[in-house]
Amino acid sequence: MPQRLILHIGLHKTGTTYLQESVWQLWEDVGYAGRPTPKGFRTSEEAVFSLTQPVLLMSNESSGGSLKQSYLPGKTWSGLQLAKLQELRELYAGKYELGVFIGLRKPAAWALSIYKHYLKYGGVETFEGFLGLVPGTPATLEPEDFQFMPKIRRIEEVLGVAPFCFFLEEMRSQPEVLSQAMAAYAGVAHGPQFVAGEALNEGVNEAEAEICRKLNRAWINRGCLGKGWIRRNKTTAFALARKSKDLGLLRGSTEPLGIPPQAREFLAQNSAGDMASMLEFMTTQRGIAAGSLAGALGLTD
Numbered sequence: 001m002p003q004r005l006i007l008h009i010g011l012h013k014t015g016t017t018y019l020q021e022s023v024w025q026l027w028e029d030v031g032y033a034g035r036p037t038p039k040g041f042r043t044s045e046e047a048v049f050s051l052t053q054p055v056l057l058m059s060n061e062s063s064g065g066s067l068k069q070s071y072l073p074g075k076t077w078s079g080l081q082l083a084k085l086q087e088l089r090e091l092y093a094g095k096y097e098l099g100v101f102i103g104l105r106k107p108a109a110w111a112l113s114i115y116k117h118y119l120k121y122g123g124v125e126t127f128e129g130f131l132g133l134v135p136g137t138p139a140t141l142e143p144e145d146f147q148f149m150p151k152i153r154r155i156e157e158v159l160g161v162a163p164f165c166f167f168l169e170e171m172r173s174q175p176e177v178l179s180q181a182m183a184a185y186a187g188v189a190h191g192p193q194f195v196a197g198e199a200l201n202e203g204v205n206e207a208e209a210e211i212c213r214k215l216n217r218a219w220i221n222r223g224c225l226g227k228g229w230i231r232r233n234k235t236t237a238f239a240l241a242r243k244s245k246d247l248g249l250l251r252g253s254t255e256p257l258g259i260p261p262q263a264r265e266f267l268a269q270n271s272a273g274d275m276a277s278m279l280e281f282m283t284t285q286r287g288i289a290a291g292s293l294a295g296a297l298g299l300t301d
Helices: 016-026 044-050 077-092 107-120 149-159 168-173 175-186 206-220 236-246 261-286 290-296
Strands: 004-008 031-033 055-059 097-104 164-167
Touching: 004 016, 004 077, 004 175, 016 055, 031 044, 044 055, 044 077, 077 149, 097 149, 097 175, 107 206, 107 236, 107 261, 149 261, 164 168, 164 175, 164 261, 168 175, 168 290, 206 236, 261 290
Parallel strands: 004 055, 004 097, 031 055, 097 164
Antiparallel strands: none
């Protein structure tokens, strides 16, 4: 009987680093191949082949397509995801019984976190400009990129498996229920244990965001404003903004970065149908009531 291999492939900004550093490595019922990449291996994908346990887990959010590369000209997140899925199929299809974990997040919070990531890696636009809501400014990411079901269908088509989808919010609201569901999908007796109170990286605040935009526009990605993409992925501006904060030199609002009304309305409209389909997919897969999952995600508030 072939080993079962679960591929945790992101998505970006859904608590992936927390899972890799604090959860997956401590899951006793599975053999774990980074990230962090095990010593002696070039990539976590290669490390898989050294593991002998019946059930294995490989975690690499870039296996869902590199988010930072999608900000560059000629790149799309959907195209990068497709290429990585095809690479995974070449590596593992026929050698393992495959499964997929894919992390999700409530759409507005997820989009905001992606925007912070964009600023960190050289972004020059406001949130509205990033979404393509400013006249003359193309969207850096397509509206479909902020939807879940297209990514799920792509996984099904390329890898031939229905992924186990989970929301970051479930880790906080019902960790034991989520753990049991993951164990059932993986085919092991015990699920992973989520660390209570674990802090998640929430990126830049209002003042840091303004520093990032100004420095990136003037220096790192000069001339890219209004083009819908950036030329380089560099974190220099972010590092300077964070250093200014640490030294008490930061001027401006230190409030958390918020979502402007126009952006919030766009995201709500863009995600409405997708979230309904996503909840239907998840409740069918797990055999639970839709109301239970919606309540866990805070969608009934």
